[in-house]
Amino acid sequence: AQSVAQPEDQVNVAEGNPLTVKCTYSVSGNPYLFWYVQYPNRGLQFLLKYITGDNLVKGSYGFEAEFNKSQTSFHLKKPSALVSDSALYFCAVRALWANNLFFGTGTRLTVIP
Amino acid sequence: SAVISQKPSRDICQRGTSLTIQCQVDSQVTMMFWYRQQPGQSLTLIATANQGSEATYESGFVIDKFPISRPNLTFSTLTVSNMSPEDSSIYLCSVVTGGRRETQYFGPGTRLLVL
Numbered sequence: 440a441q442s443v444a445q446p447e448d449q450v451n452v453a454e455g456n457p458l459t460v461k462c463t464y465s466v467s468g469n470p471y472l473f474w475y476v477q478y479p480n481r482g483l484q485f486l487l488k489y490i491t492g493d494n495l496v497k498g499s500y501g502f503e504a505e506f507n508k509s510q511t512s513f514h515l516k517k518p519s520a521l522v523s524d525s526a527l528y529f530c531a532v533r534a535l536w537a538n539n540l541f542f543g544t545g546t547r548l549t550v551i552p
Numbered sequence: 553s554a555v556i557s558q559k560p561s562r563d564i565c566q567r568g569t570s571l572t573i574q575c576q577v578d579s580q581v582t583m584m585f586w587y588r589q590q591p592g593q594s595l596t597l598i599a600t601a602n603q604g605s606e607a608t609y610e611s612g613f614v615i616d617k618f619p620i621s622r623p624n625l626t627f628s629t630l631t632v633s634n635m636s637p638e639d640s641s642i643y644l645c646s647v648v649t650g651g652r653r654e655t656q657y658f659g660p661g662t663r664l665l666v667l
Contacts, residue, residue: 482660490654539585540656542595
């Protein structure tokens with residue numbers, strides 16, 4: 440079975456401060472891990488992924504995420520938040536044997552000017 | 553990556569009617585998926601549509617309610633049949649690309665409101 444937990448429904452951060460959006464997962468075997476962002480009235484945009492290799496992966500718009508196998512986490516981070524980063528963020532997991540993604544419930548990020 | 557378009561982008565429909573959503577991809581892909589995102593909710597997989605075979609539906613979704621066509625490697629349709637207000641959602645088409653089917657990309661979605 441696959442599952443993803445995003446423990447925070449809402450994250451608020453001041454512009455210029457670092458941001459973290461948390462994600463933990465459960466999957467049998469090695470996971471593929473993803474972050475997507477959804478802006479208002481828009482579809483999902485792919486941000487970054489972890490497949491294998493370096494635990495720190497870098498993605499679009501200055502975002503990065505760190506894969507931590509022992510903690511089964513894949514938190515999304517950015518060193519300096521922008522107001523334009525305000526959106527809904529989804530973490531997703533796919534087991535190697537699966538064909539499709541399983542999504543978390545989403546975290547709404549608000550960057551305060 | 554893949555560029556995915558959906559039609560219509562949004563619609564308002566009456567209870568009991570049906571709506572067909574189209575999904576067009578700019579490259580040939582083997583696997584296409586249809587998701588539903590209910591208001592304020594996460595994404596739920598409806599079905600997987602592979603060209604040349606019948607769609608595979610997830611638990612809670614049936615072909616009579618959500619018939620899917622996949623006539624070729626760049627196109628698919630999802631029909632929402634006999635609609636009720638509970639069907640009001642965003643419906644998203646998605647494809648996987650990459651040598652190991654690594655990355656899944658999404659269309660812009662179809663916003664459906666059923667009155």
